[in-house]
Amino acid sequence: MYSIVISNTLTLPIYEQVKNQIRLAIINDELAVGEMLPSIRQLAQDLRISVITTKRAYDELEAEGYITNVQGKGCFVKPKNFEFIREQKLKEIEQHFSDAISCGQLIKIGGVELHEMLEILLKESEDGKCTGN
Amino acid sequence: MENALEIKNLVKRFGKFGVHDVSFSLPKGYIMGFVGKNGAGKTTTIKAILNMLNRDSGEIKIFGKDNLKDEAEIKQKIGVVMDSPFYENEWTLVQVGKALKPFYTDWSDTKFGDLLHHFNLDPNKKIKELSRGMKMKIMVACALAHDPDLLILDEPTGGLDAVARDELLETLQAFVKDENKSILFSTHITTDLEKIADYLTFIENGKIVHSDTKDNMLEKYVVVKGGLNVLSPEQKKLIIAYHETKVGFDGITDKANLKSLPKLVTEPCTMDELVVRFNKEGRNNKE
Numbered sequence: 001m002y003s004i005v006i007s008n009t010l011t012l013p014i015y016e017q018v019k020n021q022i023r024l025a026i027i028n029d030e031l032a033v034g035e036m037l038p039s040i041r042q043l044a045q046d047l048r049i050s051v052i053t054t055k056r057a058y059d060e061l062e063a064e065g066y067i068t069n070v071q072g073k074g075c076f077v078k079p080k081n082f083e084f085i086r087e088q089k090l091k092e093i094e095q096h097f098s099d100a101i102s103c104g105q106l107i108k109i110g111g112v113e114l115h116e117m118l119e120i121l122l123k124e125s126e127d128g129k130c131t132g133n
Numbered sequence: 134m135e136n137a138l139e140i141k142n143l144v145k146r147f148g149k150f151g152v153h154d155v156s157f158s159l160p161k162g163y164i165m166g167f168v169g170k171n172g173a174g175k176t177t178t179i180k181a182i183l184n185m186l187n188r189d190s191g192e193i194k195i196f197g198k199d200n201l202k203d204e205a206e207i208k209q210k211i212g213v214v215m216d217s218p219f220y221e222n223e224w225t226l227v228q229v230g231k232a233l234k235p236f237y238t239d240w241s242d243t244k245f246g247d248l249l250h251h252f253n254l255d256p257n258k259k260i261k262e263l264s265r266g267m268k269m270k271i272m273v274a275c276a277l278a279h280d281p282d283l284l285i286l287d288e289p290t291g292g293l294d295a296v297a298r299d300e301l302l303e304t305l306q307a308f309v310k311d312e313n314k315s316i317l318f319s320t321h322i323t324t325d326l327e328k329i330a331d332y333l334t335f336i337e338n339g340k341i342v343h344s345d346t347k348d349n350m351l352e353k354y355v356v357v358k359g360g361l362n363v364l365s366p367e368q369k370k371l372i373i374a375y376h377e378t379k380v381g382f383d384g385i386t387d388k389a390n391l392k393s394l395p396k397l398v399t400e401p402c403t404m405d406e407l408v409v410r411f412n413k414e415g416r417n418n419k420e
Contacts, residue, residue, distance in 0.1 A: 008327075011401055013348070013351075015348065041309065042310065045303075045306040045307060045310060048302070048303075048328050048329065049328065049329070050328075050329055050330055050347060050348075051162070051163060051164070051309065051331050052163065052331040052332075052346050053331075053347075053348055056348065
């Protein structure tokens with residue numbers, strides 16, 4: 001089961017909200033490979049948004065390789081492209097690291113301390129896994 | 134893309150008023166909001182589409198056919214909702230259906246009955262007994278009962294409460310679920326448009342100011358704000374509806390202009406903002 005929730009107060013454009021939530025549902029296996037997405041016009045009506053906005057979300061998901069549009073039949077979830085998802089996750093990690101660096105610069109925390117913090121956090125999460133078993 | 138409606142260089146003069154060189158088109162399968170304040174030329178344009186007035190010049194095509202030459206054929210496939218019903222006040226809703234039926238080859242009594250039921254309308258009520266919201270609903274029911282491909286609504290949400298407006302929007306979206314159906318509706322209530330319109334056409338003083346997809350329009354423009362004396366006179370010209378106060382200025386601008394402007398505070402544009410600013414700009418140009 002997956003749901004799509006649109007916020008009108010977010011600055012994120014509506015098509016991106018739709019796109020992000022479908023993408024997340026695919027990555028988290030809430031939408032299975034081969035599953036059919038609601039038709040563009042049905043989803044537009046359900047979310048009370050325009051057809052063009054919905055179409056754009058689907059077009060971009062198709063361009064990014066998450067879904068495929070079969071003419072006259074509908075849009076289906078494609079097998080996950082792990083290379084691609086990995087690439088995206090790597091970018092995210094880089095972003096978080098650079099956020100941490102600039103945050104450190106604000107209070108003069110340098111590379112050595114950051115490395116130490118990372119070591120501690122890594123160890124903690126590994127320990128957590130062990131006790132978790 | 135195939136167009137459900139295509140207007141080219143429409144001119145109709147009423148003394149100082151009227152529409153001047155109006156051109157726009159509505160692709161098949163989509164909803165277009167036709168926006169402008171009272172007297173801007175919305176109803177004149179709609180009446181010209183329906184051949185309810187003699188235009189001075191221009192061309193209008195509906196489903197690719199000329200709206201004068203093939204009027205009878207085209208009108209079989211158009212549903213119209215004006216601001217008030219033109220049915221006899223003493224008629225009951227059943228009688229309204231009976232009166233309209235002979236005009237349409239595709240009229241369906243079943244569909245008409247279903248629509249009355251869906252809208253919670255009592256078929257035995259008389260037109261004069263209906264509230265504003267119910268009158269709009271009976272017009273929509275009549276417009277949909279003959280299976281039109283193009284629905285034209287003139288200020289359908291005017292005077293309706295929030296619940297009735299929402300019901301209408303839902304009905305309109307259900308209608309375009311079939312991708313052969315299209316809708317043109319005029320309004321000045323932007324929240325309605327913000328939700329469901331695919332295309333927007335702005336009319337101001339009888340001229341089309343903008344016609345594009347809603348998403349493009351909202352993405353194209355940005356609200357800019359800044360202090361006094363930061364813009365040169367040339368830069369001020371890039372701001373639409375430039376408005377100055379004692380402490381600063383605001384306006385909207387095409388995002389492409391941002392690179393030729395100094396660093397300013399920017400905010401995403403809302404529909405309301407667009408309507409108000411285009412309107413102001415129109416007034417500024419007129420003065």
